[in-house]
Amino acid sequence: MTLDSLFEQLKNPNPNLRQRAxxxxxxxxxxxxxxxxxxxxxQEDMIYRRASVKTLGLIGVDSVPSLVDSLLNGKNATIRASCAKGLAQVAVNHRDVDFPQEGIDALESGMKDPDPVVHISSVMALGAVGLPASDALITALESTDNLAVAVAIINALSGINDQRVPEVLNKLSNDESVDPYIKESAISALSRFDMVMKYASMEEERLNK
Structure with a gap:
C-alpha cells in the first residue's frame, strides 16, 4: 500500500484500519x-483530523517543534486545539522519553489561549506530561482567574505523582475565600490523588518482588 493510500485510510470509519494505517x-x-x-x-473531517493528531503523537518528539509552532501561531482554534492534543499524544505514547521543555512552555501559553477548547486541551496535555509539567500547572493555578481552567488544572494535578499536589489541594479545600466549585473540586481531587498514590505504591511493590 502506498503512503497516499495509507493517508486515505486515516479517513476510514473502521478504527482498526485507522490504527494499522x-x-x-x-x-x-x-x-x-x-x-x-x-x-x-x-480538516473539517473530524475522523481524519483526529487520526492525524494520533499519528503525530505516535511519531513522538520529532513532531513537537511543528506542534509547538502551530499551537502558538495557528490561524484558528481547531488547529491550536489539535496541536495541544497532539502534544498530549506524544507524552502518552512515549513515556520513556523526556518530554521537550519547548512543548511544556507552549502548553503553558496555551492555557491562556482565549478559546476554551484550546486552553482546556492544553491543561489536559500538561496533565498527560505529568511530573515535568507540575510547576507549570501549579503556577497557572495560583494565577488564573478562569474558573474552568482552574478546575481543569486541579483535575490534572490529581493524577500526577508529585508530593506538592496534596499541599496545594489541601490549601484550596480549606480556603473559604475561593469559589465553592474550586473548593469542591479540590476535595474530590484529593481523593483521586490518594488513589493514584496507592496504585503507584502497589505497582512499585509488584515490580520489586
Missing amino acids: RTEIVMRRNADTIPRLMANLE
Whole structure:
C-alpha cells in the first residue's frame, strides 16, 4: 500500500484500519510525513483530523517543534486545539522519553489561549506530561482567574505523582475565600490523588518482588 493510500485510510470509519494505517505511516515516514499530517489539522473531517493528531503523537518528539509552532501561531482554534492534543499524544505514547521543555512552555501559553477548547486541551496535555509539567500547572493555578481552567488544572494535578499536589489541594479545600466549585473540586481531587498514590505504591511493590 502506498503512503497516499495509507493517508486515505486515516479517513476510514473502521478504527482498526485507522490504527494499522497510523502504525504503517510511522514506520514508513519520510521528510514530508509530519508536514502532511500537520496540514490535516485544519480538516473539517473530524475522523481524519483526529487520526492525524494520533499519528503525530505516535511519531513522538520529532513532531513537537511543528506542534509547538502551530499551537502558538495557528490561524484558528481547531488547529491550536489539535496541536495541544497532539502534544498530549506524544507524552502518552512515549513515556520513556523526556518530554521537550519547548512543548511544556507552549502548553503553558496555551492555557491562556482565549478559546476554551484550546486552553482546556492544553491543561489536559500538561496533565498527560505529568511530573515535568507540575510547576507549570501549579503556577497557572495560583494565577488564573478562569474558573474552568482552574478546575481543569486541579483535575490534572490529581493524577500526577508529585508530593506538592496534596499541599496545594489541601490549601484550596480549606480556603473559604475561593469559589465553592474550586473548593469542591479540590476535595474530590484529593481523593483521586490518594488513589493514584496507592496504585503507584502497589505497582512499585509488584515490580520489586
